[in-house]
Amino acid sequence: MSSGTPIEIKSVTKTYGSHVALENMNLSVKAGEIFGFLGPNGAGKTTAIRILTGFLNPSSGSAYIFGMNCWRQTVCINKRIGFVPDLSSLYDSSTGRELLYYFGSLHGGLDQKNLKTLCDSLKLSNEDLNRKIRQYSHGMKRKLAIIQAMQHQPDLLIMDEPTQGLDPLTQMALFGMLKSFSNDGGTVFFSSHVLSEVENLCERVAIIREGKLIVIEEIKELKSRKRQVAKIKFKSGFPLKFDLKGSTIISNKNNEILLSIDHDINPLIKILSNYEIESLSIEEPSLEDIFLDYYKDSDHESLSI
Known part of the structure; x- marks a missing residue:
């Protein structure tokens, strides 16, 4: 196992009685990438994240961060990671500043210059930091959670619905x-219910379904x-003799057709050169299209992610 690999999950299974939350999960995340983790509610995303952050012990298998066991070496791991949970359990009686100082001490020290940069970037003012967290809006609490995760300049960010x-x-x-963090060599592992943001940020994704990684x-x-x-x-x-091998006509109405085609559009362009065309547009498949393909035989009501 490479000590430099940010995340390695090896044959991890997690059960609760007869319920299997994760089944034989294997996953490796490379240094410097922003990695998306997708699945509906209840698919196992949060369970996997809780194992990575040392809050849960797997029933079998092991998870490692930078070569360190996530269950046995949490103190060492915490100095190298930042964690943004889904619904942050923040200390309402503390001020924002007190919370940041507290978590900074847990992570090995506070970088005042970096803290100011983060607060400026997320528009959290000194006045905000001096207020009790109970007075914060949900959005302000989220900003504070992100800042506490990044203030000690970690090597890895684990973010649940950031x-x-x-x-x-x-x-x-x-x-x-996050892009700057990645460009500087940092690694980001995050789940999100907004597929468009995953598509814009990530190069690689994992899709989990009923506790199993399916892609x-x-x-x-x-x-x-x-x-x-x-x-x-x-x-x-519409030309009656129009024919493109491997294509399927989805609809044909008022001189306009929708055509399902293979990824290579050159054969289509060649055929269309023989006709008078008013307009042509090609719609790329989105990550949402791909995600729904993997879940197309599921109950649609369960696809809230």
């Missing part, structure tokens, strides 16, 4: 912070396996 409660401008600021892949590779949709509007009506 944008929950944040306004769009703060979300954009956070995305910029671990680069997003661009997942997209290349899914067919695109071409929207074509002809100037003088």
